[in-house]
Amino acid sequence: GYSQKVMEHFMNPHNVGVIEDADGYGKVGNPVCGDIMEIFIKVKDDRIEDIKFRTFGCGSAIATSSMVTDMARGKTLDEAMTITRNDVATELDGLPPRKMHCSNLAADALHEAIKDYRSRQ
Amino acid sequence: GYSQKVMEHFMNPHNVGVIEDADGYGKVGNPVCGDIMEIFIKVKDDRIEDIKFRTFGCGSAIATSSMVTDMARGKTLDEAMTITRNDVATELDGLPPRKMHCSNLAADALHEAIKDYRSRQ
Ligand code: FES
Numbered sequence: 001g002y003s004q005k006v007m008e009h010f011m012n013p014h015n016v017g018v019i020e021d022a023d024g025y026g027k028v029g030n031p032v033c034g035d036i037m038e039i040f041i042k043v044k045d046d047r048i049e050d051i052k053f054r055t056f057g058c059g060s061a062i063a064t065s066s067m068v069t070d071m072a073r074g075k076t077l078d079e080a081m082t083i084t085r086n087d088v089a090t091e092l093d094g095l096p097p098r099k100m101h102c103s104n105l106a107a108d109a110l111h112e113a114i115k116d117y118r119s120r121q
Numbered sequence: 122g123y124s125q126k127v128m129e130h131f132m133n134p135h136n137v138g139v140i141e142d143a144d145g146y147g148k149v150g151n152p153v154c155g156d157i158m159e160i161f162i163k164v165k166d167d168r169i170e171d172i173k174f175r176t177f178g179c180g181s182a183i184a185t186s187s188m189v190t191d192m193a194r195g196k197t198l199d200e201a202m203t204i205t206r207n208d209v210a211t212e213l214d215g216l217p218p219r220k221m222h223c224s225n226l227a228a229d230a231l232h233e234a235i236k237d238y239r240s241r242q
Binding site for chain 1: 154177178182220223
């Protein structure tokens with residue numbers, strides 16, 4: 001089954017949406033299930049000032065994205081780059097083994113968004 | 122991308138929930154992504170009088186379940202058994218090829234629920 005935290009973030013996800021004038025944008029596809037995840041960031045003084053995600057992915061993908069966007073908000077870009085897939089699953093008190101592939105999307109898309117921001121400077 | 126119909130059923134899915142005193146219950150797992158789909162039916166005079174689904178699955182799984190429950194409601198059990206995975210995808214004006222595996226869940230769970238009902242008679 002799913003942890004209480006996963007259920008909470010699935011039922012009431014944080015930071016859902018798009019940022020039209022994003023400073024960085026990351027998009028990754030999940031090779032297992034075909035789902036796609038998009039993350040948008042606004043950066044100020046090298047910190048993530050705003051962050052939103054959008055996905056058609058499953059409940060676990062939604063919960064991990066909700067969590068990773070919460071974790072990244074307010075962090076410096078260097079700090080946010082160190083957030084791993086496992087960190088997110090741990091913060092959610094775990095995911096069922098068959099759903100671990102879903103948790104990769106969120107952290108990967110975050111890192112892509114930061115790389116995109118840096119490549120624009 | 123996704124068809125207009127898929128987006129509509131994803132944003133506003135029909136027949137979401139559980140039926141506590143269901144006459145038939147079907148549960149299937151998706152071997153590709155690990156998602157689970159549950160369908161509950163109430164049967165009267167050999168017809169599907171009420172039907173609900175629940176899933177933690179992705180947007181495509183939600184859209185196909187919303188569609189298959191709409192299609193099955195009011196049908197006889199024999200008629201509902203003939204609804205195929207492809208029928209559901211066709212009614213939705215198609216699904217991206219990488220997401221076809223998601224559409225299997227809904228039709229399979231419907232058939233399981235009908236078999237469960239029949240096994241109880
Ligand atoms: S099954 Fe695709 S992201 Fe979870």
